[in-house]
C-alpha cells in the first residue's frame with residue numbers, strides 16, 4: 001500500500017511542469033547519465049526535450065515535501081529514465097546507471 005502511494009508522488013513531481021522547468025534551468029537538458037541531448041541528435045524538432053527524474057529513492061518518500069530542483073531532480077533521456085525505473089522495487093541512482101553504461105560500452 002505504502003509503496004504504491006510513494007510511487008505516485010514521485011511520478012507527480014517528475015511530471016510537474018514547474019519543477020521540470022526549474023530542473024532544466026539548473027541542470028541543462030542533456031541526460032545526466034549518458035550525456036544524450038535530444039536537440040543535438042534530432043535537431044530543432046526535439047530541442048529541449050528531456051525527462052526529469054526525481055532522485056530521492058521511492059522508499060524514502062513518505063509524504064509530499066518541498067522539492068529542491070537542484071538536489072532532487074535530474075534530467076535523463078527517455079532511455080536512461082526507463083532503465084532506472086525498470087525494476088518496480090528499486091530505482092537506480094545516477095551513479096549506478098552511469099556505471100551500467102560504463103561497464104557495457106566498449
Ligand SMILES: [Zn+2]
Nearest residue numbers: 031034077080
Ligand atoms: Zn541517457
Ligand SMILES: [Zn+2]
Nearest residue numbers: 014052053054
Ligand atoms: Zn524517474
